[in-house]
Amino acid sequence: MPGKHLSVVVTRRLPEVVETRLKELFNVTLRDDDTPMTTDELAAAMSEADVLVPTITDHIDAKLLGRAGDRLKLIANYGAGVDHIDVATARQRGIHVSNTPGVMTEDTADMVIALMMAVSRRMGEGMALAQSDKWQGWSPTAMLGTRLRGKRLGILGMGRIGQAVARRAAAFGMGVHYHNRKRLRPEVEEELDATYWESLDQMVARIDVLSINCPHTPSTFHLMNARRLKLMKPDALIVNTSRGEVIDENALTRMLRAGEIAGAGLDVFERGHDINPRLKELQNAILLPHMGSATVEGRIEMGEKVIINIKTFADGHRPPDLVIPAML
Numbered sequence: 217m218p219g220k221h222l223s224v225v226v227t228r229r230l231p232e233v234v235e236t237r238l239k240e241l242f243n244v245t246l247r248d249d250d251t252p253m254t255t256d257e258l259a260a261a262m263s264e265a266d267v268l269v270p271t272i273t274d275h276i277d278a279k280l281l282g283r284a285g286d287r288l289k290l291i292a293n294y295g296a297g298v299d300h301i302d303v304a305t306a307r308q309r310g311i312h313v314s315n316t317p318g319v320m321t322e323d324t325a326d327m328v329i330a331l332m333m334a335v336s337r338r339m340g341e342g343m344a345l346a347q348s349d350k351w352q353g354w355s356p357t358a359m360l361g362t363r364l365r366g367k368r369l370g371i372l373g374m375g376r377i378g379q380a381v382a383r384r385a386a387a388f389g390m391g392v393h394y395h396n397r398k399r400l401r402p403e404v405e406e407e408l409d410a411t412y413w414e415s416l417d418q419m420v421a422r423i424d425v426l427s428i429n430c431p432h433t434p435s436t437f438h439l440m441n442a443r444r445l446k447l448m449k450p451d452a453l454i455v456n457t458s459r460g461e462v463i464d465e466n467a468l469t470r471m472l473r474a475g476e477i478a479g480a481g482l483d484v485f486e487r488g489h490d491i492n493p494r495l496k497e498l499q500n501a502i503l504l505p506h507m508g509s510a511t512v513e514g515r516i517e518m519g520e521k522v523i524i525n526i527k528t529f530a531d532g533h534r535p536p537d538l539v540i541p542a543m544l
């Protein structure tokens with residue numbers, strides 16, 4: 217499959233340099249506007265293309281994969297998370313799936329820290345006050361937040377992003393704790409000075425800030441359910457830059473309202489951009505529109521990864537970022 221003859225359909229607008237490079241290399245169909253494709257548009261794309269480049273806004277389930285043509289051989293996702301793609305069914309149908317890990321690690325870790333600081337130092341409330349006419353000037357007792365130094369950070373999911381968060385947290389003088397399916401190698405654990413908790417229940421009960429950094433899979437869905445959220449200290453904070461589905465959003469909203477959890481910094485939500493309206497009303501929740509990896513540099517590097525995956529595949533080799541269903 218030499219590149220130029222490879223028909224590639226991209227479902228969303230990508231940075232201009234990425235689109236230009238795709239055009240140079242492949243017979244590519246780009247999207248005119250930046251709206252997500254409808255199910256029928258996606259199905260049409262999947263029946264015509266050799267390679268589909270989707271993003272998180274495309275839900276590629278078994279039904280849709282059933283409408284794919286015999287030509288479709290690779291779904292080169294623009295993004296790291298692949299929970300919007302039924303990877304196992306794709307595999308059964310002989311369609312490979314690749315993603316773009318690694319290039320968004322540092323940016324997402326930065327966002328974890330930004331949210332942690334924003335919540336602990338009440339930046340949302342502070343900005344609203346400064347922009348209002350109500351601010352009467354400095355006061356020794358107003359807008360008091362919580363110090364991060366000396367606090368315990370619990371990282372749920374110690375992959376690349378979790379480890380990048382751990383490195384940053386150490387610079388803030390926080391103690392790093394983590395829970396992961398697999399314990400880190402001793403030398404990595406030592407380098408990060410991180411304490412492993414086999415029991416997530418025990419970890420969440422002891423930490424001051426929880427950062428969710430695991431992917432969304434059937435086994436992480438609602439990992440932070442009402443029962444587990446209740447184990448957290450009432451003055452604890454929770455930050456989620458991974459996927460909304462890992463937390464029971466309604467339970468979290470109730471607990472934030474009741475002051476049973478002190479604050480939350482959320483970049484992702486359980487139902488995409490359909491955020492629980494009660495969550496939007498809360499002063500102790502900083503909400504962002506899924507922008508953890510949204511840097512100019514990161515988005516270009518994601519495009520480069522997509523191109524490398526397609527090129528390698530077109531040359532008859534295994535794409536470097538092939539997603540194996542068993543990994544999920």
Ligand SMILES: O=CC(=O)O
Nearest residue numbers: 294295296297509
């Ligand atoms: O959240 C963003 C991604 O998974 O790429």
